[in-house]
Amino acid sequence: MVETQYYIALAAILFSIGAVGFLTRRSAIQMFLCVELMLNAANLALVAFSRAWGDLLAQSAVFIILTLAAAEVAIGLGIIVAIFKKRPTTNVDVLSSLKG
Amino acid sequence: MVVFVILAVLAIAGAIGTISFKSGIYSALSLVGTLLTLAMMYVTLHAQFLASVQVMVYAGAIMVLFLFVIMLLNESQMSGADPLPWVQPVAIAGGIVLAAALAFTAFQFKAPKNLETATAALQGGTPGAIGETLFTKFLLPFEAVSILLLIAAIGAVSLVHRQPAHNEALETTSEHATDNAYSDETSSNPAKVVA
Amino acid sequence: MNFVAPDVNYYSMLPFITVLLTAVFATILPFYVSRKAIAGLSAVGLLVALAASIGLWNTNLSSFYGAYRSDNFALGFGIVLIVGALIAVISSVDVAKRGGTMQAEFFAILLYAVSGTMLLASAHDLIVLLIGFEVMSLGVYVLSSFQETAKSEEAGMKYFLLGGFASAILIFGIALVFGATGKFGLEAINTAVLSPEFKNSSIAAVGALFILIGFGFKVAMAPFHQWTPDVYTGAPTVVTQFMSVAVKAAAFAGFLHIFGLALQNVSGWQTPLQFLIALTLMIGNLAALRQSNLKRMLAYSSVAHAGYVGLAVLASPSQGFSSALYYLGIYTLMNAGAFAVLNVLSKDDDGLEIESLAGLGSSKPLLAATLTFFLLSLAGIPPLGGFIGKYLIFSAAASSGYYGLVILAALTSAVSLAYYLRPIGLMYFRPRVTVLPDFSGRSTRVLLVVCAAGVLILGLVPNAVYGLLELVKK
Numbered sequence: 001m002v003e004t005q006y007y008i009a010l011a012a013i014l015f016s017i018g019a020v021g022f023l024t025r026r027s028a029i030q031m032f033l034c035v036e037l038m039l040n041a042a043n044l045a046l047v048a049f050s051r052a053w054g055d056l057l058a059q060s061a062v063f064i065i066l067t068l069a070a071a072e073v074a075i076g077l078g079i080i081v082a083i084f085k086k087r088p089t090t091n092v093d094v095l096s097s098l099k100g
Numbered sequence: 101m102v103v104f105v106i107l108a109v110l111a112i113a114g115a116i117g118t119i120s121f122k123s124g125i126y127s128a129l130s131l132v133g134t135l136l137t138l139a140m141m142y143v144t145l146h147a148q149f150l151a152s153v154q155v156m157v158y159a160g161a162i163m164v165l166f167l168f169v170i171m172l173l174n175e176s177q178m179s180g181a182d183p184l185p186w187v188q189p190v191a192i193a194g195g196i197v198l199a200a201a202l203a204f205t206a207f208q209f210k211a212p213k214n215l216e217t218a219t220a221a222l223q224g225g226t227p228g229a230i231g232e233t234l235f236t237k238f239l240l241p242f243e244a245v246s247i248l249l250l251i252a253a254i255g256a257v258s259l260v261h262r263q264p265a266h267n268e269a270l271e272t273t274s275e276h277a278t279d280n281a282y283s284d285e286t287s288s289n290p291a292k293v294v295a
Numbered sequence: 296m297n298f299v300a301p302d303v304n305y306y307s308m309l310p311f312i313t314v315l316l317t318a319v320f321a322t323i324l325p326f327y328v329s330r331k332a333i334a335g336l337s338a339v340g341l342l343v344a345l346a347a348s349i350g351l352w353n354t355n356l357s358s359f360y361g362a363y364r365s366d367n368f369a370l371g372f373g374i375v376l377i378v379g380a381l382i383a384v385i386s387s388v389d390v391a392k393r394g395g396t397m398q399a400e401f402f403a404i405l406l407y408a409v410s411g412t413m414l415l416a417s418a419h420d421l422i423v424l425l426i427g428f429e430v431m432s433l434g435v436y437v438l439s440s441f442q443e444t445a446k447s448e449e450a451g452m453k454y455f456l457l458g459g460f461a462s463a464i465l466i467f468g469i470a471l472v473f474g475a476t477g478k479f480g481l482e483a484i485n486t487a488v489l490s491p492e493f494k495n496s497s498i499a500a501v502g503a504l505f506i507l508i509g510f511g512f513k514v515a516m517a518p519f520h521q522w523t524p525d526v527y528t529g530a531p532t533v534v535t536q537f538m539s540v541a542v543k544a545a546a547f548a549g550f551l552h553i554f555g556l557a558l559q560n561v562s563g564w565q566t567p568l569q570f571l572i573a574l575t576l577m578i579g580n581l582a583a584l585r586q587s588n589l590k591r592m593l594a595y596s597s598v599a600h601a602g603y604v605g606l607a608v609l610a611s612p613s614q615g616f617s618s619a620l621y622y623l624g625i626y627t628l629m630n631a632g633a634f635a636v637l638n639v640l641s642k643d644d645d646g647l648e649i650e651s652l653a654g655l656g657s658s659k660p661l662l663a664a665t666l667t668f669f670l671l672s673l674a675g676i677p678p679l680g681g682f683i684g685k686y687l688i689f690s691a692a693a694s695s696g697y698y699g700l701v702i703l704a705a706l707t708s709a710v711s712l713a714y715y716l717r718p719i720g721l722m723y724f725r726p727r728v729t730v731l732p733d734f735s736g737r738s739t740r741v742l743l744v745v746c747a748a749g750v751l752i753l754g755l756v757p758n759a760v761y762g763l764l765e766l767v768k769k
Binding site for chain 2: 300301303315322325326358359360362363398399400403404407408410411414420422423426427429430433434436437440441442443474477492494495497498501
């Protein structure tokens with residue numbers, strides 16, 4: 001049986017990759033994909049901890065977080081479609097009217 | 101351990117693909133790969149219900165929605181140079197440091213229980229076992245998450261029929277606003293004016 | 296399978312359920328009635344919830360095995376949140392006059408967001424708290440991208456992406472805290488940390504740091520405040536008004552709960568939080584000095600105020616909780632009041648140049664007088680409420696030994712006088728240059744007077760209300 005530490009380390013690596021992607025990508029959709037990657041890293045950590053503690057609460061929490069991610073995607077893609085359907089690209093740099 | 105290493109390598113490869121492909125579609129498909137590997141990993145962690153939900157909801161529904169939007173916006177080329185070119189190397193270096201620090205912390209973790217006995221308590225993470233927790237100890241989050249779904253549905257609907265600011269037609273007709281607040285005044289009233 | 300019936304006590308959730316039901320009605324009824332009726336319905340629903348909160352005072356009920364608590368802290372925050380939402384609903388009535396009508400969904404989404412904030416303030420469980428946090432955030436993302444102008448859309452996009460990023464960080468932090476303690480309940484986490492079997496202090500410390508960053512984004516603490524000026528400027532003014540008071544107050548309620556109850560005995564987050572507060576105080580106040588637009592100036596000022604309230608998180612929970620609640624109550628009245636004046640004076644949602652306020656004192660005496668009141672209170676001039684709020688927070692932080700930060704807060708608050716007094720000077724000592732529109736209806740004028748009176752009363756007789764809040768201490 002693989003120890004919990006390895007799963008947490010993997011979750012940490014996935015989380016960091018997601019964070020780097022969020023900071024370097026310029027397309028709104030790809031930034032959002034990176035947020036999803038980070039959420040999944042958190043879920044993996046929770047599932048691994050759930051096994052370490054022998055507690056199903058954390059697995060139920062992952063179920064809730066999955067729902068939460070789905071709701072966030074509904075709103076997020078709604079905003080992205082509403083905003084970018086009249087613009088040529090989803091590059092966030094085209095949105096730059098607010099300065100100061 | 102062999103299974104874990106294979107799955108971990110696949111997951112990391114998918115994650116790196118997600119953040120490095122220029123095309124949105126390849127990015128999304130790489131993420132689907134990572135999500136599927138994570139689902140397999142959930143099986144090895146005795147979370148069978150979550151594994152199936154991960155495949156159906158996450159890799160299935162959510163990612164299909166993403167792909168649909170990418171196609172809809174015709175996101176073929178992610179053009180444009182980065183306005184802050186120094187961000188990329190700094191972010192990558194910072195990410196490596198963050199990953200190393202977090203992984204180091206992860207190995208500080210001391211298992212609170214014997215892994216075999218703890219795993220046995222999970223009952224395999226079957227739908228029955230999860231359901232029992234959800235409807236007893238976790239009832240409030242389970243009920244509260246319905247508000248989240250409600251606001252997501254209403255929010256998404258309201259986002260698609262937003263009103264343009266400073267609509268002349270709207271200003272002239274707002275005096276005798278219809279008695280139905282949802283009626284789409286921006287599109288129906290100009291027609292009335294013409295008639 | 297041994298089924299244990301869950302402990303459900305809906306009576307303790309009365310204010311929350313009232314707001315939620317009002318939201319459901321505000322979703323369905325716009326098919327049949329006019330916008331004005333929906334605004335009225337929302338206001339009535341919020342008033343009923345306010346009455347319910349007052350009725351539950353001191354009952355200390357809880358539900359769902361203590362995951363939802365209606366203690367005085369939660370009820371007090373609930374009252375502050377409801378008042379913030381009421382001010383936004385009343386202000387939104389005037390928006391119609393300048394042609395930028397709020398969509399009918401505005402009220403429904405606003406009320407759902409309010410129910411999320413109340414859940415966040417009453418939750419004693421990390422997952423429930425997270426759901427409240429998300430309901431509130433999703434609502435505000437939609438509200439801030441409500442108008443089809445480039446600025447509003449940009450605000451919504453920025454807020455959503457950074458907010459999603461912050462939520463992901465927060466969830467990872469929650470996962471780590473669970474890993475260290477094996478619990479989601481706030482009190483249970485503290486018990487686990489104090490128990491002799493606790494072995495994972497480093498994991499808990501990293502988890503606390505991640506939660507700190509997640510909440511730092513939401514309450515706009517530097518260096519995670521970058522979205523604030525843009526989003527506050529770009530969003531419709533009424534939404535900014537709601538975000539700057541209710542969202543901030545609710546996020547602070549969660550912040551105080553997590554760090555004051557669950558993680559108070561975990562080390563490692565106090566020093567980073569001190570850095571965040573120091574940076575927030577300096578950046579917020581110094582950047583506000585340079586602004587020429589009143590809306591943007593108020594945005595930076597709200598960043599600075601996040602720094603002041605942050606001091607209460609550092610203080611010991613017994614003093615920190617009640618002083619933060621008192622401060623946020625006053626802050627809600629004065630900041631939402633200032634935004635309400637801004638809302639009726641500006642012809643669109645882009646805000647107002649500060650220069651154009653010149654001569655307002657003689658042309659619109661009521662608006663000028665109330666705005667003066669709110670700005671003086673924000674600056675912390677005695678005897679107004681803002682002064683007492685700052686005094687309580689500073690003394691709470693000082694008694695926990697954070698003298699350096701308190702001195703810094705006092706110094707930056709002296710700097711803030713410069714940007715708060717400038718509009719006042721312009722209004723009363725300069726001749727009028729531009730003619731500003733005045734969209735204030737009767738309801739808004741009453742609202743402004745009530746807010747100003749509240750600020751004055753909370754400043755003059757602090758003991759009357761703060762005495763009640765003493766009961767917040769457990």
